[in-house]
Amino acid sequence: xxxxxxxxxxLIVINLxxxxxxxxxxxxxxxxxxxFSPSPESNISPDQMHYGILPALWGTVLVVSIAMIIAFPxxxxxxxxxNDYSKGIVSSTLRWIISVLGGIPPIIYxxxxxxxxLWFLWAKVGGKGLTGADLPQTVPTDQSATILGGMMLALLVxxxxxxxxxxxxxxxxxxxxxxxxxxxxxxxxxxxxxxxxYALPGIVNGFLLGILTALGEAIIVSYTIGFSAASLPKxxxxxxxxxxxxxxxxxxxxxxxxxxxxxxGPVGKSVANFMGLMLLLIAFIILGLISFLQHRMxxxxxx
Amino acid sequence: xxxMKAIAGGQLATSNLKVxxxxxxAFIAALVSVVDCVFGALALVFNSADSYSVPIILCLSxxxxxxxxxxxxxxxxxxxxxxFVAALSLISAVAxxxxxxxIQGLNLxxxxxxxxxxxxxxxxxxxxxxxxxxxxxxxxxxxxxDISRYPILxxxxxxxxxxxxxxxxxxxxxxALEFHWPFFTTAYSDQYKTAEQWVDGWPTFSNQHILQxxxxxxxxxxxxxxxxTSLISLPIGVSVGIFVREYAGPKLGGAINFSxxxxxxxxxxxxxxxxxxxxxxVDQGTFLYxxxxxxxxxxxxxxxxxxxSFLFASVFISLLVIPIVAKATQExxxxxxxxxxxxxxxLGATKEFTLFHVQLPWSLPNVxxxxxxxxxxxxxxxxxxxxxxxxxxxxxxxxxxxxSLAYLIFDMKYGRILGDANVQNxxxxxxxxxxxxxxxxxxxxxxxxxxxKRQLAKRYKGA
Numbered sequence: 001x002x003x004x005x006x007x008x009x010x011l012i013v014i015n016l017x018x019x020x021x022x023x024x025x026x027x028x029x030x031x032x033x034x035x036f037s038p039s040p041e042s043n044i045s046p047d048q049m050h051y052g053i054l055p056a057l058w059g060t061v062l063v064v065s066i067a068m069i070i071a072f073p074x075x076x077x078x079x080x081x082x083n084d085y086s087k088g089i090v091s092s093t094l095r096w097i098i099s100v101l102g103g104i105p106p107i108i109y110x111x112x113x114x115x116x117x118l119w120f121l122w123a124k125v126g127g128k129g130l131t132g133a134d135l136p137q138t139v140p141t142d143q144s145a146t147i148l149g150g151m152m153l154a155l156l157v158x159x160x161x162x163x164x165x166x167x168x169x170x171x172x173x174x175x176x177x178x179x180x181x182x183x184x185x186x187x188x189x190x191x192x193x194x195x196x197x198y199a200l201p202g203i204v205n206g207f208l209l210g211i212l213t214a215l216g217e218a219i220i221v222s223y224t225i226g227f228s229a230a231s232l233p234k235x236x237x238x239x240x241x242x243x244x245x246x247x248x249x250x251x252x253x254x255x256x257x258x259x260x261x262x263x264x265g266p267v268g269k270s271v272a273n274f275m276g277l278m279l280l281l282i283a284f285i286i287l288g289l290i291s292f293l294q295h296r297m298x299x300x301x302x303x
Numbered sequence: 304x305x306x307m308k309a310i311a312g313g314q315l316a317t318s319n320l321k322v323x324x325x326x327x328x329a330f331i332a333a334l335v336s337v338v339d340c341v342f343g344a345l346a347l348v349f350n351s352a353d354s355y356s357v358p359i360i361l362c363l364s365x366x367x368x369x370x371x372x373x374x375x376x377x378x379x380x381x382x383x384x385x386x387f388v389a390a391l392s393l394i395s396a397v398a399x400x401x402x403x404x405x406i407q408g409l410n411l412x413x414x415x416x417x418x419x420x421x422x423x424x425x426x427x428x429x430x431x432x433x434x435x436x437x438x439x440x441x442x443x444x445x446x447x448x449d450i451s452r453y454p455i456l457x458x459x460x461x462x463x464x465x466x467x468x469x470x471x472x473x474x475x476x477x478x479a480l481e482f483h484w485p486f487f488t489t490a491y492s493d494q495y496k497t498a499e500q501w502v503d504g505w506p507t508f509s510n511q512h513i514l515q516x517x518x519x520x521x522x523x524x525x526x527x528x529x530x531x532t533s534l535i536s537l538p539i540g541v542s543v544g545i546f547v548r549e550y551a552g553p554k555l556g557g558a559i560n561f562s563x564x565x566x567x568x569x570x571x572x573x574x575x576x577x578x579x580x581x582x583x584x585v586d587q588g589t590f591l592y593x594x595x596x597x598x599x600x601x602x603x604x605x606x607x608x609x610x611x612s613f614l615f616a617s618v619f620i621s622l623l624v625i626p627i628v629a630k631a632t633q634e635x636x637x638x639x640x641x642x643x644x645x646x647x648x649x650l651g652a653t654k655e656f657t658l659f660h661v662q663l664p665w666s667l668p669n670v671x672x673x674x675x676x677x678x679x680x681x682x683x684x685x686x687x688x689x690x691x692x693x694x695x696x697x698x699x700x701x702x703x704x705x706x707s708l709a710y711l712i713f714d715m716k717y718g719r720i721l722g723d724a725n726v727q728n729x730x731x732x733x734x735x736x737x738x739x740x741x742x743x744x745x746x747x748x749x750x751x752x753x754x755x756k757r758q759l760a761k762r763y764k765g766a
Contacts, residue, residue, distance in 0.1 A: 003559070004539050004625065005559060005562040005563045005626070005629075006559055008566065008622055009565055009566055012573060012574070015576075015577050016576065019580060074459045074462060077455075077458075077460050077463075081456055081460055085456065096754070100749050100753060101467055103676075103683070103746050103750075104683075104746065105709055105745055106683065107685050107712050107713055107741070108470065108712075108742060111712055111716060111738055115473060116469075120348065124347075124350075124419040155466055155470070158463055186448055186449035188448065188449050189449075216570035216571065216572075216686075217686070218575075218686040219685050219686050219689065247570050250570075250573075250576065251575070251686075254572070254576045254690065273580075279573060283569050284565065
């Protein structure tokens with residue numbers, strides 16, 4: 001029974017690989033060079049559509065980096081506050097609150113994305129990319145910009161990332177900190193020159209796990225950004241355009257839903273599998289990095 | 304020594320007035336920079352608060368420049384950083400003053416309002432200005448330096464909590480405004496019932512539309528998902544934890560650990576692809592099809608198959624929950640003092656007996672905590688089931704169509720596109736109430752689990 005996770009993981013990988021064979025057969029390297037245009041409004045048959053993973057790949061990079069840029073400083077500040085700047089009941093209460101916030105389901109953020117958009121983004125940056133006027137009507141377009149997805153994703157990542165960073169800071173030996181303090185360094189100085197450098201591997205570890213979380217989330221990005229982008233954004237870093245990441249494009253293509261069933265042909269489904277495979281590959285690479293880091297850390301602690 | 308003190312005292316006496324004004328200026332600078340930060344945040348939220356930004360930044364610039372002068376006079380040192388902040392704020396005030404209300408450029412897809420720049424500039428200047436003025440309030444002592452770095456931490460922390468505060472406030476406020484009790488006690492139903500009437504000795508049939516709006520079936524559906532998921536994931540998760548901890552070698556254990564971590568961290572969408580491809584493989588009309596897709600009876604007694612059954616969905620959700628339970632079990636096993644285990648073994652108990660009578664009872668609370676967290680996860684998990692759930696109006700049982708509160712909220716917002724259009728048309732005004740119900744459920748479970756965990760940690764320490 002203990003082998004269930006291994007078997008399940010293997011089955012998932014095999015299923016994805018078999019599913020993506022068709023796309024690789026049909027599209028070959030065009031998978032990487034094509035732009036993605038499964039516009040539901042166009043009259044071409046499903047299998048004549050262009051499928052390419054490039055916009056989704058770039059969208060993944062954009063969304064994850066926005067989310068981490070917002071989430072990382074906030075989580076680090078929270079972790080420092082919990083660990084070094086508060087004691088006893090305050091610290092444990094803060095820890096508790098943040099862990100409880102981690103229980104907020106993603107659909108809540110997706111639901112509130114529209115509010116944040118109307119309330120903040122629309123007032124600040126109004127424009128073509130935000131209205132979604134030039135986008136097909138069958139895709140939910142009432143609110144969208146890459147940055148909105150990144151912002152909401154950051155809110156999901158923070159409660160996940162903070163305990164990890166907290167652990168990393170907690171693992172710094174107490175004598176080390178106390179030595180620094182007793183030599184006359186202040187709290188801030190101790191933090192920047194002793195605690196943070198020592199905890200760096202742990203912090204990087206938490207950062208990578210946070211990226212992993214941001215990568216996998218599908219609901220928030222689907223409903224704050226959209227399902228699929230036809231092409232790369234015109235200036236590459238235009239985060240006010242809609243560039244959905246892998247996970248939402250997968251959701252769109254795999255759609256067991258009522259509406260998309262007819263629109264997406266077998267090639268599209270297969271491309272979804274291929275994208276899933278890519279996502280899994282990225283996740284495995286990050287997991288490998290993490291285990292390498294942990295190996296390094298355990299080595300250091302035995303020295 | 305005494306002479307030095309006397310000299311210092313004499314110097315202080317001559318510059319006593321200067322020192323006190325210096326502190327007062329620093330205090331004023333701190334106040335102004337706090338006001339600046341507050342108005343910066345306001346300008347980021349309300350466009351109309353933008354008009355205050357230029358005067359406040361100018362004021363801040365003046366005060367910081369004054370602080371620079373007084374710091375020079377009383378400490379006999381030039382603080383270039385103060386001058387830098389003052390110059391920066393002066394430049395930004397001038398730039399903001401000549402900036403048009405709307406800015407477009409760089410071929411970007413948007414038109415930026417001036418308040419975006421105003422607010423962020425105010426925050427970027429206000430936080431360092433606050434830091435420096437605190438530093439000078441404490442007369443540049445090491446302790447002052449230490450305290451002066453607090454605002455940086457505080458800024459990020461407040462930003463984070465403000466975001467969650469807004470979200471929770473919005474949902475609680477709107478949920479409370481929409482609150483009506485029958486919403487929780489009626490089950491959603493939107494179907495036609497054939498009513499038989501006898502007219503002139505002949506039976507006539509009329510289609511009666513039975514419409515009930517409520518979330519009772521979604522709540523029971525969520526509970527059903529939670530129950531089934533824990534039923535599946537408890538034995539598997541516990542045995543995975545025990546196996547990795549007690550029996551497996553480093554290689555096998557490492558492989559199992561890696562795959563549980565991977566399962567936890569890969570996207571729910573990938574699981575959803577697998578599930579959907581499995582769903583499309585079974586033929587319609589067979590028993591397996593009904594079992595996978597879920598079936599229920601409508602009001603006329605006709606068989607209705609859905610998109611996927613609770614049993615099917617909870618198998619996939621439990622793939623996400625098993626890692627949580629396994630990790631909790633491992634943690635529980637590792638907190639057992641080594642002496643207790645060895646004592647049991649030394650008294651002649653077999654490994655299995657020790658496992659079932661010593662180690663498992665010890666780690667039971669941990670397992671329960673993990674399971675509760677897993678249940679919260681199952682209640683909130685949508686990435687897997689949003690492609691294969693329904694409104695659940697044909698009854699809730701392990702073999703009927705999946706539904707849950709999370710899916711209901713999704714359906715209320717996007718039903719016209721991806722789900723049941725009627726749900727969105729009829730119930731979309733109750734989004735916040737349903738969200739509140741979901742939030743109470745998941746946050747309640749998480750809070751109870753975490754409180755238990757904390758109490759446990761205390762008890763272990765005491766034991």
